[in-house]
Amino acid sequence: MEEKKLDINTIIGFTLIFGILIWMLYQNQPSAEELAADKAKQEQIDKAQINESKAVVNPKESAVRPVDSVTFAKYKDQLGAFGYAATLPSAKDEFVEIENDLVRYKISNKGGQLVQVQLKNYKAYDSIPLNLINDGNSLFNLQLATSDNRTLQTKDLFFEPTVSNNGNNQIVSMKLKVSENQYLEYRYEMKQGEYMVDFTVRSQGLGQVLNSAQPVLMDWKFTGNRFAKSVTYENRYTRLTYKHEGDKVSKLSPTGNDEEEEIEVNWLSYRQHFFSSILVSDTPFKTAKLSSENLVENEGENVKQTKTFGASIPLAYQGGELNTTMHWYFGPTDYTILKKYDEYQLTDSIPLGWGIFGWLNIWIFIPMFNFLTKYFAEGIAIVLMTIIVRLLMSPVTYKSYLSQAKMKVLRPEITEINEKHKDNAMKRQQETMALYGKAGVSPMSGCVPALLQLPIFYALFTFFPTAFELRQKSFLWADDLSSYDSIAQLPFEIPFYGSHVSLFPILASIAIFIYMMMTTGQNMQQQPGMPNMKFIMYLSPLMMLFFFNNYASGLSLYYFISNLITIFIMLAIKYFIIDENKIHAQIQENKKKPKKESRFQRKMKEMMEQAEAQQKSKGKR
Incomplete structure (x- = not known):
């Protein structure tokens, strides 16, 4: 009887406990106001996630792709702290494109560099779109020395892109990440109606990652594409020009291969006759090694490039971080357009002649x-x-x-x-x-x-x-x-003349010949020991005919x-x-009329008389 009584008490106890729990849950359920607040908070979180996803251009993966420990260890073994960048969704050959009414840029995740620059309002001689950069003819790279004794090339690493706007300006930020808050950044800012783009190289939180005892080496190699009917004529005006040490403007050789090392370089221009690719620095580069290699030997349709230019420039650290502000100009070598950027004196890159000729x-x-x-x-x-x-x-x-x-x-x-x-x-x-x-x-x-x-x-x-x-x-x-x-x-090529006949040089040569006949010809007297002036009179128009046939x-x-x-x-x-x-x-x-001799005439007369006297005395001996 006692055991049965205990069982009934146990059942009653459990029932009471269960009832109390139900009552407590009912009393602690959220109110309608609390449910509305939670819903609003969740909507804010969802909206922030959507905006964040929009900031990354063309992501095909919405989250960091899973990387197994073995693969991550491999990245870290190869790249050190920069192995983190290889684990991000941006670690693939994808591109960001920005453009205004004048120029279109295509920037690659790999290297964070420009892989295409197209001038929208111009075409090459064969009517194809005019691309200053295309098909790998330009390479921009930073050589990084890390604190763990590695040497890395940014051209081989993947940057994470984001696109934003600053008013009407378009901004592309390319970040080579060590972590979410530590990175090397290339920042491009394109303005409407401008050929010049602001370009900044900066780092954040890399003071312990990079070895600041060694400068970062910036390399820019560029090969000029052919844009003109005569490649030899275009190549004559294709030249590396640079401003240095204040107001000095110098050039590398227009014909052969050339190298120079300069200090305090303000800007360098890879000029391709009528189009220029110019890198300007707000603070002069302390040193720069420049090079030029000629690629044109003869005229021909198969010749597609003119010269290869190169620049190797050390970038100094500031407080253990990089922060170099520069500008890219990709556009016409037009005096009127370059004059708009007169603060940099880019018109000096145009070969208008020195001294009085340029004035x-x-x-x-x-x-x-x-x-x-x-x-x-x-x-x-x-x-x-x-x-x-x-x-x-x-x-x-x-x-x-x-x-x-x-x-x-x-x-x-x-x-x-x-x-x-x-x-x-x-x-x-x-x-x-x-x-x-x-x-x-x-x-x-x-x-x-x-x-x-x-x-x-x-x-x-x-x-x-x-x-x-x-x-x-x-x-x-x-x-x-x-x-x-x-x-x-012509079905053949004449040396120094070419394989075509130009009419304007022929007309100009005929006009010069007639002019020389009217001037030099009418007073021409052959002096003993002097060059044959009649031969020169005939030779000059002929030389012009050959020289200007490709001009x-x-x-x-x-x-x-x-x-x-x-x-x-x-x-x-x-x-x-x-x-x-x-x-x-x-x-x-x-x-x-009696003619009064000037002092100069008297002196000349005396000198001639002395010379004649000396000649006579030598003859008597």
Whole structure:
């Protein structure tokens, strides 16, 4: 009876305990307000996860992929602390693309570097898209020395990309991670309507990972793709140019292979004639090893690249971390565009000529041509600019022709002196100079005007090959004023000439020959022991014909129009302005007048008399 009673009590006890538990659970259940708060919190967490997933560009895996301990150990054994980067979903060959209205960038996870730079508004000579970087022709790499005695190359490692916006600017951050909060970062910031992109190399929390006793070595290798019809002509203006030590601008060889090591380098430009790839540093690089290798030997359709450039630059640590601010410029070698970045003086990378030649281009010819091209096509603008230049130089042409006319009047008397003293060069020179003095004629007066024209001649010689406005602009039979104007293709190649025939150089050579006949030819007298001037007169147009066959047709057009105008000006001077009979009469009057010798003339006369006396004394011995 007692055991039965205990069983009933046990059952009643358990029942009471169960009831109490039910009552407690009921009393502690969350209220409606608490359930709403929990729901809002969960929504916030879900939203943050969605935003975080959007920050990673093109992720094909939503979470860190599982890596077994053996694989992770292998990564760590190979890469040390940077083995962490190999475990992330971004450790694969994927790309980020950003673009504005001018340029398109493609950046690879591997190396965090640019693998394609396309200029959207331009095409190569064969109408394909113009890519300054494509198909592995550019390599950007940092060589890292780690605290565990490893040497790593960033080109072989995988960066994690994120894309964001700063107003209208697009930002790509490429991070080579050691952990979530420790990384090496490449930061690209692209602005609308700009060819220049801000580029920063920085590190965070790598003070104990990298060996700051050894500088980080930054390497940038670049091979120029062919963009022009004549690869030899394009290669002539493809050159590594750099600004260093303040305002110094230097260049590597345009033809052979070359190397230089410089200090305090502000920027370096890999110029490909009409397009440039430029790296600018806000703080000058302390040292830089630069190199250039020529890849072009001959003209040919199979030649696809011009030169290979290289730069090796140490980056210094700041407080154990990296923080170097730079800028990339990938765009036209156009003076007007580069002038927008005048704080870096990038226009100095354009070969406009040194000294007075460059000043003439900057202050006269570039503004004049830009003004004319606002209203006229480029070919017409060349003709109009040539007419303006020749008209402004017409007073100099007049002085030169007047001197030639005076020399022509004196030619019979000079011939007589030469015949009379043909065996005595000293006496012949004395009497010739005396004749010039009596007639009031200076043989140098014809040279001075020609010398005055030389700066303009050379300035325009450098202007037309660098005038970006001429690129792919047609005129008459020339389909591209920045390249040669082929009117016939030869079935063979002529050395130094090529396998095509350009018409503008032929016209320019003919005009130069006629001009030389009108100037040098009419006063040409062969002096004993002197070069054959008639041979030179024939050789000069022939040399131009060969030299300019592969040159820009815009330059040949200028020379043709310039010499044609000069010929007409000289004909006008000869038949409507200068009267040779009056010149002859004036010279005869000058002969009658007593001529006071200048100090220089007296000195020259004395020197010639002394030389003649010495010659006679030697003859007697």
